[in-house]
Amino acid sequence: MVIDLDKCTGCGACSVACQAENNVSFREDESIKLRSIAWMSLFQLNNGSNYPDYKYAILPRPCMHCDSPHHAPCTFVCPVNATTRDENNGIVTHIYPRCIGCRYCIVACPYHARSFNWWDPKWPEPMESMLSPDVSTRMRGVVEKCTFCHHRLLKARSKAYVDGTDPDKAIYTPACADACPAKAIVFGNLRDPHSEAGKLSKDPNAFQLLKKLGTEPKVYYISTQDWIKKLSDNAVTQKS
Amino acid sequence: MDRALIPQGLKRCSLPVFGLWTLVLLIVIGWGVFAGGVVLLKAMNVTGLNDYFGFGAYITADLAIIALGAGAFFSGFLYYGLSRFFPALKELGKIINLAVVVGFVCYTGALAVLVLEIGQPLRGWFGYWHANVHSMLTEVIFCISCYAIVLIIEYVPIILENRKLGEVKPLNVFGHSMHDIMAIFALTGTFLSFFHQGSLGGVAGVLFARPYAYRTGLFIWPWTFFLFILSAIASGPAFTALICRAIEKVSNKKVVDRSVYELIGKIEGVLLSVYIILKIADTAYWGFFQSPRLGLKLGDFYWGPYGIWLLIAEIGICGVLPAIILLSPAGRKSNFLLFGAFLLDIAGVSLNRFVMTIPAIAAPVMPFDKWHVYIPTLYETAPILAMLAYCVLIISLSYRYLPLFPREKELNRT
Numbered sequence: 290m291v292i293d294l295d296k297c298t299g300c301g302a303c304s305v306a307c308q309a310e311n312n313v314s315f316r317e318d319e320s321i322k323l324r325s326i327a328w329m330s331l332f333q334l335n336n337g338s339n340y341p342d343y344k345y346a347i348l349p350r351p352c353m354h355c356d357s358p359h360h361a362p363c364t365f366v367c368p369v370n371a372t373t374r375d376e377n378n379g380i381v382t383h384i385y386p387r388c389i390g391c392r393y394c395i396v397a398c399p400y401h402a403r404s405f406n407w408w409d410p411k412w413p414e415p416m417e418s419m420l421s422p423d424v425s426t427r428m429r430g431v432v433e434k435c436t437f438c439h440h441r442l443l444k445a446r447s448k449a450y451v452d453g454t455d456p457d458k459a460i461y462t463p464a465c466a467d468a469c470p471a472k473a474i475v476f477g478n479l480r481d482p483h484s485e486a487g488k489l490s491k492d493p494n495a496f497q498l499l500k501k502l503g504t505e506p507k508v509y510y511i512s513t514q515d516w517i518k519k520l521s522d523n524a525v526t527q528k529s
Numbered sequence: 530m531d532r533a534l535i536p537q538g539l540k541r542c543s544l545p546v547f548g549l550w551t552l553v554l555l556i557v558i559g560w561g562v563f564a565g566g567v568v569l570l571k572a573m574n575v576t577g578l579n580d581y582f583g584f585g586a587y588i589t590a591d592l593a594i595i596a597l598g599a600g601a602f603f604s605g606f607l608y609y610g611l612s613r614f615f616p617a618l619k620e621l622g623k624i625i626n627l628a629v630v631v632g633f634v635c636y637t638g639a640l641a642v643l644v645l646e647i648g649q650p651l652r653g654w655f656g657y658w659h660a661n662v663h664s665m666l667t668e669v670i671f672c673i674s675c676y677a678i679v680l681i682i683e684y685v686p687i688i689l690e691n692r693k694l695g696e697v698k699p700l701n702v703f704g705h706s707m708h709d710i711m712a713i714f715a716l717t718g719t720f721l722s723f724f725h726q727g728s729l730g731g732v733a734g735v736l737f738a739r740p741y742a743y744r745t746g747l748f749i750w751p752w753t754f755f756l757f758i759l760s761a762i763a764s765g766p767a768f769t770a771l772i773c774r775a776i777e778k779v780s781n782k783k784v785v786d787r788s789v790y791e792l793i794g795k796i797e798g799v800l801l802s803v804y805i806i807l808k809i810a811d812t813a814y815w816g817f818f819q820s821p822r823l824g825l826k827l828g829d830f831y832w833g834p835y836g837i838w839l840l841i842a843e844i845g846i847c848g849v850l851p852a853i854i855l856l857s858p859a860g861r862k863s864n865f866l867l868f869g870a871f872l873l874d875i876a877g878v879s880l881n882r883f884v885m886t887i888p889a890i891a892a893p894v895m896p897f898d899k900w901h902v903y904i905p906t907l908y909e910t911a912p913i914l915a916m917l918a919y920c921v922l923i924i925s926l927s928y929r930y931l932p933l934f935p936r937e938k939e940l941n942r943t
Contacts, residue, residue, distance in 0.1 A: 323579035323901070334897050348897075355738075360663060362738040368666035369652075369659040389655050390573075390648020392583030393666055399738040399894035401581065405648065407574040429572045430648025499895060501823050502738045520896050522824060 290437070290466070291489040292349055294512040296473035299347030304329040306468030307351075310438060312420045314410030314427070326404040328352070328435035329465050336516040346517055349474070351465065352402040352435035353498065353506030354381045362504055363394035363403065372432075377457070379507055380437050388431040395432060399499055400506075403434045437476075438463035479507060496521045534693055536932040540941070542780070547929060554922040561915020564908045568645050575908040584886050586905035587646040590913045591639045592729055592882035594920075595673070596757070597875055598639070599765030601632020601680060602722035605715035607796070620792050623785045626687050626933045627776075627924075628769045633680040634923045638916040640677055645912055665731035672725030679718040683711065690932050723758055730757025733885040740823045741830050742889040744815065753885070756804070756811060763800035764878040766793050767871040774868055776928055782941050784934040791861045794870070798855025801874055805848040808881075812844065832900045835888035843884060847877025 307313065307329040319325050328351060335345040354374075355361035361381050364372050371388040374381045395403045409429045412420065420426065423440040427433045438461070445461035466474040477486030489495060490509045496518050497506045512518060531544045541547070567575055578585045608625050612618035621628075644650045656670040689695065689704030727750065733742040734751025744751040770793045777784055816827035831837040851870035854860035861867050887903055927933055 321579065323581045324574070332895075332897060357737075362736065365735065365737075366664050366666065366732075367661055368664040368670060369655040370661040371655075371659070387652075387655060387659055388649065389652045391646070391666065392578075392648070393664075393732070395580060395583035396890050397736050397738060401895075401898075404580050405573075405578075405583070407579075408572060428649075432648075499738070502740070502894075504738050522896065 290351065290463075290507065291475045291486050291495065291509045291511060293473045293475075293489075294346050294348060294510055294517055295514070296471045297347050297349060297469075298471055298473075299331060299333075300470065301331060302468040302470060303349050303465035303474060304331060306464040307435070310421060310424070310464035311436070312424050312426050313433075314406070314408075314412065316408060316411075324405075324407050326406070326433065328402075328404075328433070330401070334517060334520050344514070344516065346512070346514070348510070348517075349465070350400060350402065350498075351437070351508060352381060353400050353504065353508045354379060354435075354437060356505040356507050357503055358505075362397040362399065366393045366397045368393065372434075378442065380439055380442070381434075382436055382439055383432060383434055385425060385427045385431050385433065390430040390432065392432060399502060399504070403432050405432050406430060438465075479509075494518075498522070534691060534930045536690075536692055536930070538938045539932070540782075541929050547925075550925065551922065554918045554925070557918035558915045558922065561912040561918070564911035565641075565645050565915070568908050568912070569650060573648055575906060577903055577905045577909060581901045582887065582890060582903040584890060585903055586909040586913060587642050589883045589886045590916065591642055591646070592886060593879040594635045594639050594916070595729065596726065596761040596878050596882060597765055597768040598632045598635025599722060599726060599761035600628045600767075600769035601635075601683075601765070602676070602715075602718045603762040603765050604628040604769065605683075606719040609712040609715040610719065617792065620786070620789050623789050623934065623936050624769060624773055624793075626931075626935075627773055628766070629680065629683045629687060630924055630927045630933065631769050631772055631920075633684045634920040636673065636677045636680055638919050640673065641919075642912055642916050665728045665735055668728035669725050669732065672721045672728065676718055676721040676725060679714050679721060682707070682714050683718065686711065687927070687931055687933070691930055726758045726761040727754040730754045730885075733889060736889075739889060739894060740820055740825050741892045742885060743819075744811065745819065752811065756808060759800065759804040759807065760878045760881060763797055763804045764875050767797045767874045769793075771868060771871045771875065772924065774871075776924075780928070782937065784937045784940065786936060786940070790867060794855045794861040794867050797871070797874060798852060798861075801848070801852040802856060805844065805852050808844060808848065812840070830888070830892050832892070834902055835891050835900075839880065839884050839888060843877055843880045847873045847880060851877070 304327060308315070308327070311328060313326050313328060315326070330350045332348040332350055333345060334348055335343065338344070356379060359365070361374055364374050364381060368391060369387055369389055372381060372383045372394055390405065392405055395405060406427050406429045410426055423444070441461045441463060442459070445459035446456040449456040449459040460477070462476050466476040475486050475489055477484035479487050479490050481487045489511060492511055494513050495509045495511050497509055498521050499506070501522050510521065535541050576585065604621050604625055605628065607618045608621040612621070644653065647653060656667060660667045660671070686704045686707040689700050695701050695704070730753035731750055734744045734753030736742045744753050746752060747755065770790055773785055774790070820827065820829070831839070851873040854866050854870035855874075860870065891901055891903065893900055
């Protein structure tokens with residue numbers, strides 16, 4: 290996934306679409322932000338200057354689906370193999386009925402991309418009947434996170450199979466990328482140099498969050514503004 | 530009935546006094562059980578944990594109590610394993626029963642709290658069934674449960690030494706037969722305990738995306754693996770000795786020779802010194818070499834309540850200071866200094882477990898992230914206090930009804 294921060298208006302459509310698509314539960318009182326479940330969070334960045342030099346940007350943060358060799362930070366530590374990386378497509382998934390809720394993966398993730406279900410999920414009437422049938426809801430006491438809309442991949446693969454094409458070459462778009470009005474989110478195969486995402490990830494203005502940690506995130510950001518790039522990594526911040 | 534259960538020739542406080550003491554402990558346990566029940570029924574939203582602090586008071590208490598319970602395996606290793614080569618270690622036989630009881634209560638107490646820590650306690654057994662061999666937590670789950678079983682096996686013959694139970698011949702024979710093979714269990718326990726003390730260190734050390742906790746490795750483990758083993762054996766026997774001293778103070782009796790304390794002091798002094806030298810080297814490497822490579826300075830890891838005082842307290846006041854006291858013969862001769870050093874030693878190791886759990890995840894990793902502070906709720910502190918009360922209760926019952934200290938009778942002849 291490649292997210293162009295210069296195009297992002299911070300409208301939050303990606304986050305809302307994600308919430309609806311993936312049956313992300315919410316509570317009437319969401320004032321405790323550290324307990325809100327959000328697969329796509331929006332971080333507000335600023336350049337630390339005062340008016341008139343003040344600048345800000347919004348950074349949408351899905352799961353980075355880390356590509357670090359051997360294991361992602363979270364899959365490495367899960368004691369029950371509830372979170373694993375599919376080595377065919379690189380997506381880090383979470384098996385909810387297997388998760389024991391130890392939260393070791395939450396501790397391991399430096400991007401805070403994982404949320405714990407602190408309460409039983411409930412939707413007010415009639416929202417329960419509007420839940421997506423393709424995504425299972427999560428019970429309390431388990432961890433959940435962005436799956437790059439894995440269910441859409443499964444659908445695309447099934448369709449490819451029915452159409453007689455190669456399921457491994459099936460293309461799909463996650464809900465966040467679909468919903469973005471500014472087309473700031475581009476999704477595709479990073480390993481395919483001809484895909485749009487593959488090309489954008491090689492853009493000179495493309496960067497990854499916390500690259501120095503060796504997590505090898507599969508989400509790239511693009512920005513022409515140096516102060517944003519500096520905020521991507523402590524190492525970059527210090528060097529400058 | 531109560532008098533008939535007390536070991537022959539030993540004096541204990543009257544039943545009403547003991548009953549009152551037990552009642553106080555049971556009230557604390559009841560409070561903790563109630564709080565734990567609420568956590569299980571109403572879910573973990575009643576705790577102070579959140580998506581920033583995935584680990585909190587439960588894990589800190591578990592790590593600390595397991596480190597302090599290391600007196601059981603390490604004393605067993607010294608007594609059953611090394612004393613044939615170093616006869617001076619035979620002195621530890623005078624405190625070995627207490628070490629086993631302390632280990633037993635620490636491990637079983639920690640397991641009980643661990644049930645509250647996981648969001649889906651009914652799935653706790655998945656750790657055995659769907660084990661991820663790469664996860665340090667898997668190693669912890671396997672080793673702790675195996676070692677808890679070993680501790681139960683080690684505790685049973687001590688229970689069977691009870692005066693009334695000893696009168697039942699089959700039980701007596703069974704107890705003595707188990708005593709004969711205890712060395713095997715003690716050494717099995719040593720093997721298991723070495724591994725899980727280490728893997729508890731590995732739990733933090735393998736977090737390669739958390740610069741506060743992450744350490745590079747020796748062999749296949751991060752070196753926190755070895756630091757945790759060393760710190761546990763440098764504090765566990767001191768904890769046992771401190772409990773023994775507390776029993777002496779409360780019961781107003783001598784239960785072990787002073788030479789036992791001095792021997793433990795000498796052993797702990799050496800181990801603590803080695804540990805603290807390695808810990809200083811680890812901190813220096815982490816702060817001045819490893820972290821700068823990730824764009825961080827030592828100062829970036831300390832802020833607000835999680836300030837640099839943690840480092841000074843852990844390494845200086847609760848590390849270097851007790852190590853110096855315990856290494857000096859004069860320090861070991863003075864009760865105040867000896868037991869004060871033991872207290873500082875166990876405080877330092879507990880503080881280390883706290884630092885590697887809470888401040889380690891409080892420190893922001895993304896440059897635009899913020900520090901957060903974790904405050905546990907009563908639903909976390911009550912079960913922890915109940916676990917401690919449970920430890921005290923079992924130790925009290927064991928002291929009252931079991932011949933824990935082989936020299937007690939001789940030492941208290943008037």
